[in-house]
Amino acid sequence: MAKTIEKRKPRLTERIGTGLGNAVDKVQDSQAWNSIFRPGSIFRKGYTDSPRNRSYVIMNSVLYHLHPVKVKRHAVKVSYTLCLGGLSFFLFILLTVTGIFLMFFYRPTAAAAWDDINTLHTSVAFGLLVRNMHRWGAHLMVLSVFLHMARVFYHGAYKAPREFNWVVGIILLTLTLLLSFTGYLLPWDQLALWAVTVGTNMMGYTPVFGDQVRFVLLGSREISTDTLLRWYVLHVLLLPFVLVIFLAVHFWRVRKDGGISGPL
Amino acid sequence: MTEIPDHLLKRSQAARAKAQGAAGDVGDETPAAAPSDDDGETIPRSLLERSQQQKAEGGAAPVPAGGGGGVATLAPPAGTGPGGHTQRLLTVIRSGSIQDVKSKPVDKVHVWPHLLAAEFTAALFITAFTLIFSIFINAPLLELANPTVTPNPSKAPWYFLGLQELLTMFHPMIAGVTIPGIVLGLAAIAPYLDKNPSHKPEDRKFMVSIWTIHLMFWAVLVIIGSFFRGPGFNFTFPWETGLHGIFHL
Numbered sequence: 001m002a003k004t005i006e007k008r009k010p011r012l013t014e015r016i017g018t019g020l021g022n023a024v025d026k027v028q029d030s031q032a033w034n035s036i037f038r039p040g041s042i043f044r045k046g047y048t049d050s051p052r053n054r055s056y057v058i059m060n061s062v063l064y065h066l067h068p069v070k071v072k073r074h075a076v077k078v079s080y081t082l083c084l085g086g087l088s089f090f091l092f093i094l095l096t097v098t099g100i101f102l103m104f105f106y107r108p109t110a111a112a113a114w115d116d117i118n119t120l121h122t123s124v125a126f127g128l129l130v131r132n133m134h135r136w137g138a139h140l141m142v143l144s145v146f147l148h149m150a151r152v153f154y155h156g157a158y159k160a161p162r163e164f165n166w167v168v169g170i171i172l173l174t175l176t177l178l179l180s181f182t183g184y185l186l187p188w189d190q191l192a193l194w195a196v197t198v199g200t201n202m203m204g205y206t207p208v209f210g211d212q213v214r215f216v217l218l219g220s221r222e223i224s225t226d227t228l229l230r231w232y233v234l235h236v237l238l239l240p241f242v243l244v245i246f247l248a249v250h251f252w253r254v255r256k257d258g259g260i261s262g263p264l
Numbered sequence: 265m266t267e268i269p270d271h272l273l274k275r276s277q278a279a280r281a282k283a284q285g286a287a288g289d290v291g292d293e294t295p296a297a298a299p300s301d302d303d304g305e306t307i308p309r310s311l312l313e314r315s316q317q318q319k320a321e322g323g324a325a326p327v328p329a330g331g332g333g334g335v336a337t338l339a340p341p342a343g344t345g346p347g348g349h350t351q352r353l354l355t356v357i358r359s360g361s362i363q364d365v366k367s368k369p370v371d372k373v374h375v376w377p378h379l380l381a382a383e384f385t386a387a388l389f390i391t392a393f394t395l396i397f398s399i400f401i402n403a404p405l406l407e408l409a410n411p412t413v414t415p416n417p418s419k420a421p422w423y424f425l426g427l428q429e430l431l432t433m434f435h436p437m438i439a440g441v442t443i444p445g446i447v448l449g450l451a452a453i454a455p456y457l458d459k460n461p462s463h464k465p466e467d468r469k470f471m472v473s474i475w476t477i478h479l480m481f482w483a484v485l486v487i488i489g490s491f492f493r494g495p496g497f498n499f500t501f502p503w504e505t506g507l508h509g510i511f512h513l
Contacts, residue, residue: 051374054374054376054377057376058374058375064375064376064380067379067380068375069374070372070373070374070375071372071373071375071379072370072373073371073372073373075379076373076378076382078382078386083382083383083386086383086386086387087386087387087390090386090387090390091390094390094391094394110409114405114408114409117405118405121402121405128402129395129398129399132398132399132401132402132403133395133398134403135398135403136394136397136398136401136403137394139422140390140394142423146423150475150479153454153471153475154465154472154475155463156458156460156462156463156468156471157463158454158458159455159458159461159463160455160461162455163455163456166452166455167452167453167455170448170451170452174448177423177424180421180423181421181424184421187405188408188409189404189405189406189408189409190407190408190410190413190418191404191406191415192409193409193410193411194414194415194418195418195419195420195424197418198418198428199420199424201436201440202427202431202436202439202440203440203441205435205436205437205440205441206437206441207437207441210437222411223411261463262463264463264464264465
């Protein structure tokens with residue numbers, strides 16, 4: 001220990017550092033802060049890394065407690081799952097957020113739809129960027145869902161006790177494709193109209209009640225503004241709602257069936 | 265602490281008096297609140313004296329037999345709870361009935377930080393990728409929908425191009441309903457058809473091969489539909505028509 005303590009005025013950077021530290025302490029001591037961040041949160045004052053606090057972070061978070069507190073070691077290996085399931089879900093969230101932005105500027109009528117998309121491109125701040133993210137995000141989600149399905153099959157992760165979860169996954173795949181297809185019509189341009197014509201004509205060939213199927217899908221005899229409104233509601237409300245229900249079952253079954261399968 | 269109704273209080277006091285009269289010992293009686301020999305405190309004096317006796321004798325606190333892994337034991341009625349509160353036995357839970365007690369330990373890691381860090385990185389990466397892709401490449405917007413004019417070629421989105429390729433080869437019902445229906449149906453019941461319990465690829469060569477062929481089947485159809493179909497949906501080579509003839513970018 002030094003016999004004499006060197007006293008000098010602290011430098012400006014040191015004073016800023018101490019000042020910031022004091023400010024942070026004040027905030028973290030406040031009642032408001034502690035009412036928001038419950039014990040175990042990393043934002044609480046005095047959070048230290050310990051097994052108990054690591055458990056609290058999961059248990060006390062509404063978002064994170066989708067996960068268990070601990071998982072098997074191989075489940076963390078990115079090369080095992082490539083995070084494909086998680087990415088599919090994340091892309092769904094991304095699409096929902098960008099989709100809600102787009103909803104502010106879009107009217108689902110034959111007269112207005114195309115103009116609204118064009119206006120988004122030209123007159124809305126970040127409109128073009130958000131529409132692009134929505135479009136490419138949708139393609140990415142279909143791709144990642146397919147890759148996730150392939151991964152699960154190659155790992156045999158559909159075997160007992162996970163058979164039912166695989167079936168739920170197939171349903172989710174179908175819903176994803178339907179979501180993508182209903183969204184495809186919404187710009188009401190030539191690409192949309194004719195892709196949907198091909199698709200719905202094929203569905204009209206369903207045996208026994210093909211005509212009725214086509215009528216229910218289109219809302220009339222031909223693709224029209226009724227179709228647009230119907231597919232808008234499907235795309236924005238019904239299909240996401242059903243998807244979320246099946247997602248909940250899917251995640252629930254992953255936990256209940258013992259987490260990620262494997263290792264091989 | 266809850267109030268004990270008077271008639272139950274009297275009944276327990278009568279029972280206690282009877283038990284004390286019959287045997288010289290209190291026995292396994294679960295302690296009720298406010299018995300007749302208390303001083304208004306929560307610990308019955310008789311039990312307190314008994315525990316003090318046992319401490320003096322150097323004996324262990326009375327614990328019911330059968331304490332094994334996971335069995336909930338009755339708290340010793342000598343008032344060992346905080347503040348002298350005693351506890352009432354509700355039920356005995358056998359190990360394995362609610363939680364699955366594993367016979368051998370599994371190597372596990374904390375989700376925070378390990379799994380969440382990996383997930384965060386993946387989400388960050390895909391967001392960055394989508395953002396940068398969206399900055400440079402625009403989503404298509406062709407002319408206003410016109411039912412009297414068909415674009416040439418008119419293509420479905422890539423995930424349906426496989427089906428559109430099938431349309432060139434089969435009747436629309438087969439291509440659009442039958443084949444996709446059978447494919448989805450078979451895929452859905454695959455776990456119930458697969459009797460092989462192994463997860464290892466070397467033990468599942470048949471399934472892995474079938475699945476790979478299935479994926480390649482669709483991939484080839486999508487690639488042909490994307491790059492090798494020009495005007496009139498006729499087969500062309502991409503270097504003949506150019507990308508503009510194939511895509512609508």
